[in-house]
Amino acid sequence: MLNNFSVSERKVAIIGAGFVGASIAYALTIRKLAREIVLIDIHEEKTIGEALDIQHGIPDMGISSVRAGTYADCKDCDLIIITAGRNRKRGESRLDLIAGNSAILKDVVGQMKPYYTKGVIMIVSNPVDVLVYQCTKWMGLPNGMVFGTGCILDSSRFTRLIADYTHLNTEVVKATIVGEHGDAQIPIWSRASIAGVPLQEYCENVGLKWGEEIRKEISDKVREMGATIIKGKGRTHYGIATCVCYLAEAVLNQRLTIAPVSTMFQGEYGIEDVCLSVPSIIGVNGVEKRLEERWAEEEFQAFRQAADKMKKVLKTL
Ligand SMILES: NC(=O)C1=CN([C@@H]2O[C@H](COP(=O)(O)OP(=O)(O)OC[C@H]3O[C@@H](n4cnc5c(N)ncnc54)[C@H](O)[C@@H]3O)[C@@H](O)[C@H]2O)C=CC1
Numbered sequence: 001m002l003n004n005f006s007v008s009e010r011k012v013a014i015i016g017a018g019f020v021g022a023s024i025a026y027a028l029t030i031r032k033l034a035r036e037i038v039l040i041d042i043h044e045e046k047t048i049g050e051a052l053d054i055q056h057g058i059p060d061m062g063i064s065s066v067r068a069g070t071y072a073d074c075k076d077c078d079l080i081i082i083t084a085g086r087n088r089k090r091g092e093s094r095l096d097l098i099a100g101n102s103a104i105l106k107d108v109v110g111q112m113k114p115y116y117t118k119g120v121i122m123i124v125s126n127p128v129d130v131l132v133y134q135c136t137k138w139m140g141l142p143n144g145m146v147f148g149t150g151c152i153l154d155s156s157r158f159t160r161l162i163a164d165y166t167h168l169n170t171e172v173v174k175a176t177i178v179g180e181h182g183d184a185q186i187p188i189w190s191r192a193s194i195a196g197v198p199l200q201e202y203c204e205n206v207g208l209k210w211g212e213e214i215r216k217e218i219s220d221k222v223r224e225m226g227a228t229i230i231k232g233k234g235r236t237h238y239g240i241a242t243c244v245c246y247l248a249e250a251v252l253n254q255r256l257t258i259a260p261v262s263t264m265f266q267g268e269y270g271i272e273d274v275c276l277s278v279p280s281i282i283g284v285n286g287v288e289k290r291l292e293e294r295w296a297e298e299e300f301q302a303f304r305q306a307a308d309k310m311k312k313v314l315k316t317l
Pocket residue numbers: 015016017018019020021040041042043083084085086087088097101104107108123124125126127128149150153181235236237240
């Protein structure tokens with residue numbers, strides 16, 4: 001399965017040209033990751049404006065053709081990114097968005113599906129784990145071809161906070177959040193490392209204070225980070241745009257990577273019929289495999305609780 005490569009035309013559709021969709025289009029362009037980017041949104045005039053604005057960058061800094069389009073442009077896309085949907089307001093949780101954004105996703109999938117011929121579908125809209133579940137069921141594609149950005153953004157925040165605490169560059173920190181992109185997220189402290197050295201051992205080595213109090217402070221900050229940013233500026237979009245670029249590179253350039261993204265479980269960790277994030281191998285077919293890692297017992301327990309919580313949420317749909 002991992003060797004099932006095909007030549008990608010690097011055509012990307014982004015459905016939802018709001019802050020997140022436009023930031024993704026901009027980031028993909030300056031990273032030169034796509035040959036063609038089509039923005040699709042119910043607000044046609046705004047979408048044309050976003051596409052023109054991105055197209056007018058210095059040519060040497062971006063080679064994509066960026067334009068506003070329609071659902072017919074989803075034909076032959078290598079990657080379709082869904083960002084349509086409302087953002088949470090101050091004080092709301094991501095799960096408060098279910099009814100509204102699920103209806104929007106239904107509309108989007110209903111309009112996109114007749115034109116879908118191939119390619120991976122990446123969900124960004126919230127609540128991402130719930131919407132990945134619905135889109136997976138509605139599209140009926142092989143497992144992993146629909147996936148959500150899930151906990152990649154949380155893991156990026158986690159990595160940043162550990163790097164800040166240890167005064168190191170983020171590149172040497174390896175740290176992952178799994179579970180829900182939401183309150184039931186789980187930091188996998190048992191496997192967090194600095195250049196391959198377990199985090200606790202590293203801190204002892206360099207004489208940095210370490211223990212439950214510091215772990216809790218960092219975990220709480222990561223869980224609240226989305227809300228903290230929303231309190232400040234009303235939304236988040238730059239962080240997720242770079243995460244999407246990273247994942248798009250794996251799909252479009254067949255650059256296999258491992259990241260904690262959300263897909264439909266099929267018995268891994270004894271869990272099925274629910275979408276959550278675990279470190280997964282990502283390539284041209286989306287999620288090729290969910291890795292089953294050896295976490296600490298309390299991390300497994302928290303993960304199983306996250307799955308139970310998500311199953312209860314799915315029953316309300
Ligand atoms: N997964 C993650 O880590 C993150 C997810 N998000 C989520 O991304 C979503 C988008 O956020 P923003 O771009 O800030 O919101 P926004 O309000 O700026 O943009 C949403 C866009 O969706 C469009 N839209 C609404 N209904 C549509 C439909 N039926 N068909 C096509 N387009 C439609 C709107 O016209 C609008 O342009 C939200 O659900 C937000 O919570 C945001 C940041 C991080």
